[in-house]
Amino acid sequence: MDEKEKKTDILEKGAILQRDGETYAIAPHSPAGLLTPEKLRTIADVAEKYNVAAIKISSSQRIVLVGLKEEDIDSAWDDLGMKPGSAIGVCxxxxxxxxxxxxxxxxxxxxxxxxxxxxxxxxxxxxxxxxxxxxxxxxxxxxxxxxxxxxxxxxxxxxxxxxxxxxxxxxxxxxxxxxxxxxxxxxxxxxxxxxxxxxxxxxxxxxxxxxxxxxxxxxxxxxxx
Missing domain, CATH: 3.30.413.10 (Sulfite Reductase Hemoprotein, domain 1)
Structure with a gap:
């Protein structure tokens, strides 16, 4: 089994493996879908900094950053300063x-x-x-x-x-x-x-x-x- 096949969702980091088998999506939590202009700017800044593939509004009222490299996940969360939305897991x-x-x-x-x-x-x-x-x-x-x-x-x-x-x-x-x-x-x-x-x-x-x-x-x- 090669390294690509071994990759999976990283539950503890709120990171969802994407179709390419290499990159991840993260979804900052936005209670009731409410966001401030400041948070929107922060999300946009993080998306540009890490060159994400897409910014997607989910059906669960979250803004998802799609296409993060695994090595960038921790620093992206630090830059966002937001809690992960529980898009995965038994919860x-x-x-x-x-x-x-x-x-x-x-x-x-x-x-x-x-x-x-x-x-x-x-x-x-x-x-x-x-x-x-x-x-x-x-x-x-x-x-x-x-x-x-x-x-x-x-x-x-x-x-x-x-x-x-x-x-x-x-x-x-x-x-x-x-x-x-x-x-x-x-x-x-x-x-x-x-x-x-x-x-x-x-x-x-x-x-x-x-x-x-x-x-x-x-x-x-x-x-x-």
Whole structure:
């Protein structure tokens, strides 16, 4: 086996091996997709300094630097001064958030407030299986919350909670398990769901775990019935 075949993702550095088998992509974390002009300038400066092949906006609301040489990864992170986004690994991969009532005229609930609190508490948390969370401020659901492991969608009465969704090779729309939730309710329910997944200790996504154990049993175990 030659050196090229031995290369793989470098989890501890948040570096994802690219198709060429030689270079890597890194994704600085931008909670709720929010960035300042200063951070944007820094990202651009790092991209130019290390001559990256591309700058890509990901579906998880991150700006990805593609095509870094392995020997440049550490210094690129030092120059960025940002935490890695958890684009790989068995953990809470992303908390995708829409503008909500902070900016959007259609917003019914403050998705940014809830999303930032969820991101701060759970982003990169190690779990038995990967997890994605979505928070949308209205029924248009721009964060595609119904196809996230845990998804919240705002309406005039509060947040609706969907669980077990994913958009993988076998797409699954999440199950609606609660409505009219306040932000505090949503945070507490998320904690109970994640505790449930930890207790099951399954490598399968939340939707599969719910299917195997039954929705009503799941709701019972997290205190909804």
């Amino acid at each position: 809470v991969r992303s908390v995708r958030v829409c503008p909500g009532t902070t900016f959007c005229k259609r917003g019914k609930q403050d998705s940014l407030s809830l999303g930032l609190k969820l991101d701060e508490k759970y982003h990169s948390m190690q779990l038995p299986a990967k997890m994605k969370i979505g928070v949308s401020g209205c029924l248009f659901s721009c964060s595609e919350s119904a196809v996230r492991d845990i998804g919240f969608i705002g309406d005039a009465k509060g947040f609706k909670c969907y669980v077990g969704g994913n958009a993988s090779s076998n797409p699954r729309v999440g199950e609606l398990i609660a409505e009219g939730l306040s932000e505090e309710d949503a945070l507490l329910l998320t904690e109970k769901i994640i505790d449930y997944l930890k207790a099951k200790n399954s490598k399968k996504r939340l939707g599969k775990v719910i299917e195997e154990n039954g929705l009503e049993q799941f709701k019972k175990e997290i205190g909804l019935v």
